[in-house]
Amino acid sequence: MQLPKRDGDGYLADMNEWTPELGRMMAEADGYELDDRKWAHILKAREYFEEFGTVPPIRKFAKYVEEDQKELFDLWMTGPMKPITKYGGLPKPTGCV
Secondary structure, eight states: OOOOOBOTTSOBSSGGGOOHHHHHHHHHHTTOOOOHHHHHHHHHHHHHHHHHSSOOOHHHHHHHTTOOHHHHHHHHTSOTHHHHHHHTTOOOOOSOO
């Protein structure tokens, strides 16, 4: 399977093309390892997006998944919402991520 078109930041050009397999392939192509916990965050972010129609800021997302915000940063070793939304086939987060 070939990766579909992505923008300069690695986000899907068409978020409707996303599948779980594609999300994992994108992470692998970027050399990014997704464990079960990270994958659970990706699925929760998709759930949030479907429910509210927007990508949550990290504070709201931490509450949504009932985890400490600092732990999320430690786990993802970066602003968590960027890889979560990228590999979840969601729009780029706006504002403070």
